Amino acid sequence: MAYVPDTIFALATAPGKAGVAVVRVSGSHVKEAAAALFGELPTPRMASLRLLKDREGRRLDQALVLYFPEKNSFTGEEVLELHLHGSIAVVNAVLRELSDLDGLRLAEAGEFTRRALENGCLDLAQVEGLADLIDSETEAQRRQALRVLSGDLGTLAGGWRENLIRAAALLEATIDFADEEVPVDVSPEVQGLLQSVRAELATEIAGVNAAERIRTGFEVAILGAPNVGKSTLLNALAGREAAITSEYAGTTRDVIEVRMDLNGLPVTLLDTAGLRDTDDHVEWIGIERARQRAEAADLRVFLVEQGQHPDFEPLPGDVIRAAKADMLENDANAISGKTGQGIAALVDEITEKLSEQAGRSGIATRERHRVAMSRANDNLAAADAVLALGPDHYEIAAEELRSAIRALDSIVGRVDVENLLDEIFSSFCIGK
Numbered sequence: 001m002a003y004v005p006d007t008i009f010a011l012a013t014a015p016g017k018a019g020v021a022v023v024r025v026s027g028s029h030v031k032e033a034a035a036a037l038f039g040e041l042p043t044p045r046m047a048s049l050r051l052l053k054d055r056e057g058r059r060l061d062q063a064l065v066l067y068f069p070e071k072n073s074f075t076g077e078e079v080l081e082l083h084l085h086g087s088i089a090v091v092n093a094v095l096r097e098l099s100d101l102d103g104l105r106l107a108e109a110g111e112f113t114r115r116a117l118e119n120g121c122l123d124l125a126q127v128e129g130l131a132d133l134i135d136s137e138t139e140a141q142r143r144q145a146l147r148v149l150s151g152d153l154g155t156l157a158g159g160w161r162e163n164l165i166r167a168a169a170l171l172e173a174t175i176d177f178a179d180e181e182v183p184v185d186v187s188p189e190v191q192g193l194l195q196s197v198r199a200e201l202a203t204e205i206a207g208v209n210a211a212e213r214i215r216t217g218f219e220v221a222i223l224g225a226p227n228v229g230k231s232t233l234l235n236a237l238a239g240r241e242a243a244i245t246s247e248y249a250g251t252t253r254d255v256i257e258v259r260m261d262l263n264g265l266p267v268t269l270l271d272t273a274g275l276r277d278t279d280d281h282v283e284w285i286g287i288e289r290a291r292q293r294a295e296a297a298d299l300r301v302f303l304v305e306q307g308q309h310p311d312f313e314p315l316p317g318d319v320i321r322a323a324k325a326d327m328l329e330n331d332a333n334a335i336s337g338k339t340g341q342g343i344a345a346l347v348d349e350i351t352e353k354l355s356e357q358a359g360r361s362g363i364a365t366r367e368r369h370r371v372a373m374s375r376a377n378d379n380l381a382a383a384d385a386v387l388a389l390g391p392d393h394y395e396i397a398a399e400e401l402r403s404a405i406r407a408l409d410s411i412v413g414r415v416d417v418e419n420l421l422d423e424i425f426s427s428f429c430i431g432k
């Protein structure tokens with residue numbers, strides 16, 4: 001007998017009070033779930049108002065119900081959505097009723113998406129995109145995640161795959177006809193295909209770092225001598241008293257992190273210990289931390305007090321501002337966390353610089369993608385080198401191409417070798 005997975009159900013919306021709460025049911029027992037709660041399944045994909053009742057016939061809630069038939073749903077299975085009133089008691093009562101039914105159980109974390117993957121409704125990269133979209137907090141994150149969820153990475157990888165399969169097929173054909181007259185030299189076409197894929201791979205590989213920053217957030221460190229107003233600036237940017245400020249030099253010791261949305265970019269601002277020579281061991285530790293975090297940050301904002309010679313080296317592209325603008329006369333490059341002067345311009349400059357970094361991102365977003373693409377790129381480099389040695393080495397080049405295709409397939413979770421061979425041989429162009 002064919003294996004039939006359990007029908008699973010879970011609250012799809014956030015727990016707690018809300019206008020509406022959605023409970024999703026997926027699997028072959030959706031019909032029974034509907035029968036137990038309200039009767040016949042409604043017309044597919046049409047919202048219908050139904051009175052939900054428990055097994056004793058007592059009312060549970062009035063709900064909008066939606067039915068998605070197999071293959072036309074998120075999971076690929078039959079899906080029933082119950083749009084309930086968003087009350088903890090209503091949701092609990094409905095979940096209780098569902099768990100009493102045979103063949104139904106509460107879903108595990110990620111199980112709906114897992115089924116969508118298993119049923120081919122989403123590829124692996126899209127699953128990652130979906131996770132990122134749900135986690136997204138800023139515009140840049142939303143846009144990037146949506147691109148991946150929409151399948152752009154799969155499309156890109158699919159294009160590379162097609163080119164490499166064509167290249168492999170050309171080589172295979174030459175190998176099979178090695179003893180006969182081969183009318184055409186395939187190597188220029190193969191090399192052309194490899195070059196175009198390698199160029200695109202290189203761009204994407206280089207973009208992963210920026211895409212990762214968009215995913216996890218950019219770090220911007222505020223640096224400067226003690227007492228220049230770093231913590232006051234951080235608080236002004238954060239719009240709250242995130243860090244302690246005082247007139248005593250050496251107030252901040254640990255690195256203080258504040259996550260925020262700067263014009264759509266996810267940014268973690270770091271307030272740090274004032275940099276100076278010190279005999280105080282704890283302060284020294286704080287300064288070391290400040291240096292390390294600042295070095296690893298994506299951007300540094302230096303605050304400099306007039307007349308001071310700060311003990312640091314800005315990197316090219318870093319932002320430098322004169323501190324305590326309200327105490328200076330007409331310094332266009334000065335800011336004040338106290339009065340707010342220059343803060344808006346500072347935010348603009350920070351976002352401009354980070355946007356520049358973000359602009360280097362491509363479609364691939366993760367270290368996993370980068371590793372797969374780099375592996376494929378290495379295989380292609382090897383294939384390219386071997387090709388130059390002549391037709392006797394095409395066998396090895398073809399093997400490198402297959403490895404490259406497998407590496408790229410792992411991006412979308414398609415790693416079936418049989419299927420790969422089928423495709424290679426079905427695209428054979430010289431009739432046999």
Ligand SMILES: Nc1nc2c(ncn2[C@@H]2O[C@H](COP(=O)(O)OP(=O)(O)OP(=O)(O)O)[C@@H](O)[C@H]2O)c(=O)[nH]1
Pocket residue numbers: 224225226227228229230231232233244245246247248249250251252253272273274275323324325326327335336337338339
């Ligand atoms: N007039 C003026 N005073 C400021 C400004 N920013 C900060 N201050 C004052 O300068 C003192 C030090 O401010 P902090 O923000 O604690 O300075 P900090 O750079 O974080 O100092 P450390 O944590 O010790 O390194 C406090 O008394 C602040 O009120 C400013 O823009 N104008």
Ligand SMILES: [Mg+2]
Pocket residue numbers: 230231232243244245251252271272273274
């Ligand atoms: Mg401070």
